[in-house]
Amino acid sequence: MIVLMCPHCGGKVERTDDRQYALKCPYCGGEVSFEAIRSNVEYNDLRDINVRMQQDDAADADKRRKLKQWMLMRNILVGVFGLINFLAWFSLGYYTRSGREPVFTMLTALLLLLMLFTSVAFPVLLAATRVSYNAMNRQEDKGAKIKAFFGLLLTNVLVFVGTFLIALIVIWALGWIG
Numbered sequence: 001m002i003v004l005m006c007p008h009c010g011g012k013v014e015r016t017d018d019r020q021y022a023l024k025c026p027y028c029g030g031e032v033s034f035e036a037i038r039s040n041v042e043y044n045d046l047r048d049i050n051v052r053m054q055q056d057d058a059a060d061a062d063k064r065r066k067l068k069q070w071m072l073m074r075n076i077l078v079g080v081f082g083l084i085n086f087l088a089w090f091s092l093g094y095y096t097r098s099g100r101e102p103v104f105t106m107l108t109a110l111l112l113l114l115m116l117f118t119s120v121a122f123p124v125l126l127a128a129t130r131v132s133y134n135a136m137n138r139q140e141d142k143g144a145k146i147k148a149f150f151g152l153l154l155t156n157v158l159v160f161v162g163t164f165l166i167a168l169i170v171i172w173a174l175g176w177i178g
Contacts, residue, residue, distance in 0.1 A: 006032050063133040081118050082159045088115040089167030123152035
């Protein structure tokens, strides 16, 4: 048995037989066509699906925008981290050559401390703000923050070693080491 709603008065009309395509409303006597109601229901269902898809697309676009902003911030901070590392290594090279002048001793110590602090702080802070979203399959990524932390940690190690080598080459090119 299927209960239909009369389009004329809103009364309940029971359809007991699958062969019944048109029924009379017991309240108003109006004709209730199962086919007309079914096509209206199908249209409403499709409209609801379309609205949900548009809402999902809007949410997806928002998450993609936030992920893009996070990636931009990550790239900027990795560049800042690289600059801090280079300056720390470079000042350390100058410190060893300069005869330990007090200004460069303090500057070198501060840069080395800043380098060590940022090597831990950047991965922790950036991973904590990582958007947990996988843009490829449009789903939440449960391990995104952990993966981001270890990826950033590895990036920092590579930047750490790379800037050391670049600073060493620059110091060698300036003739400070022989």
